[in-house]
Amino acid sequence: MSRQESSLRRFVTTRLLLLPATLWMVATILFVLLRIVPGDPVDAILGPRASEAVREQMRADLGLTGSLWVQYLNYLGQLLRLDLGTSISSTGKPVREIIATFFPASAELAIAALLVALAISIPLGVLAATHPRSPVDTATRTASILTYAIPVFWVGMMVQLVFGVYLGWFPIGNRLPVSMAEPRAITGLYAIDAAVTGNWAALGEALHHLAMPAVTLGLVLAGVFVRTIRVHLTEVLRSPYIAAARAKGLREWRVVFVHAGRNALVPILTVMGLVVASLMGGALLTEVTFSWPGLASRLILAIGQRDYPVVQGLVVFFASIAIAVSLLLDILNAYIDPRIRY
Template sequence: MPLKTYILTRVILSIPMIFILLTVVFVILRILPGNPVTAMLGPKAPPEVVKSMEAQLGLDKPIIVQFGDYIANILRGNFGNSTVTTLPVIQELEDRFPATLELTIFSMVIAVLIGIFFGSFAASHYGKTVDVMARIYSIFVYSMPVFWFGIMLQLIFGVWFKILPVSGRASPFMTPDNLYTGLYTIDAILNGQWNVLYDALLHLVLPSVTLGVVISSIFVRMVRSNVLLSLSSQYVISARSRGVKESKILYAHALKNAMIPILTIMGLQFALLLGGAVLTETTFSWPGIGSYLVERIRYRDFPAIQGAVVFFALFVVVVSILIDIINAWMDPRVRY
């Protein structure tokens, strides 16, 4: 199958998946107990005020009509206005997305570094103490609640040793003067504000380590398994018979060939991290989309909840398609 045909097929197949997701989100929000108008005005609001607000928000229309309006607005890129702030949801998501993206990038770097080096080192020492430690690490860390791990890091490094901030994205008056990307670390460098960069990095340490370490358990197991499979291949045996150094065999041959399936999981995990950062952002009061979603769920803010979930879903779909394209380009066998 030609690469262009493969890409087109993947894009077409993603459309019904997105539609099903939109439908599920819409239906679940409508069948859950509670009312966004009551949550916004309070239980003692006069009935006529409640009805007026429901008419203003379109909640008095039949469900089918509401769903049709919802899909039409999504196709136009209109996620509606928040029932809490009355601001466009897309604007609020754009304001929050850079914080989530920055946290995700730093967490991913930590997870990848631990996963690749610890996993490949364990594979090269199969059956030895390091290998056993890697397996125990991956099982223990994967089963560890991310919010509990975050609280423990806050307690140790923020409360006991008092060397790292435990919440927020920056200290007061320590934000970049000009926001070019919304990523504080990048903008601080572009502005030449090295004290702001240092402050932003300090605030990133605990949340990114929390999320990165928990996710690294997946990468350690995957890297270890794939490198072990590569080390048993014929080309590795041939390289050893020629006297090639074991370190070169591990990193230049086995790890390189094992990276194709690993890159797929890493790419998908990066997309899922954006949605999975909800607990971490809540624990560290990180002003990203995750904490935004939790906040709006409390207020039954339908447009904001739907917008955040759809935003996450679209991002995951786009990243999935990009990963499939990269895999198909690197390995033509994927297309068949």
């Protein structure tokens, strides 16, 4: 085994060992926060007229019996068994089933929004970096700041108002028309399932309903991506080796995308990965605005109903996604830039 392979393996092993520790910290903080929030969840769920026997049963279902230390150990034991609990407001449905039901909608929205953001940010970021201090650069930076600063729910409401209500071009909510049956489930992502099964009518409607929420969330992400690409690519393009590559007569696209792009890729991927890891949280307001039946909307409903097992399970699930994305980014960055391994 070469020295580079050994260092990469050691780096990956260290990150994998830190993975459960990070998830344990998130679960512990969540456990503490939910128990120091003012108010009794049993009172909020059952009301003041419930009998003591029913209240005690509810406390047992919520894991609120015994000392705080006992509750904490029981909670960790559940997580180690991959048991995220059982919903109180959904007639005893396990949280894992809720995730399986609602997560595909969130994943479809997140993937579509990411594709929109990349389609906008890569050409604009490269254009701004290759034309510094030009009108194009100024306009691009201004637009990226505005799209990032404007609240996503306000953008969503304006998009709904203009393109959904006034012009009537797009539907303002849901994943499919109420009268249309869902495509045969394969991945849970309607657009992919409809394309795989050849259900072209469902594919058209799925993309039609997905367009507005995906563009809304994608515009906000693009504001971050454009500035990140511009800053790091501009810095790399000022390097002496880029001037040497140009002096050799290489074509500009090769200088930008091959020579400069590789060295600018690590910080760009890091920032993009952090944004993507938090995409589920950012999708929350978008899902609520567009009545999108995703996991973030289900989390809002669980918070309103004081359904603590669902809140705990979904937050741990979101945290697991963020940690996994962060791990993949670390490994990818270490592979691209060997200096990170040491």
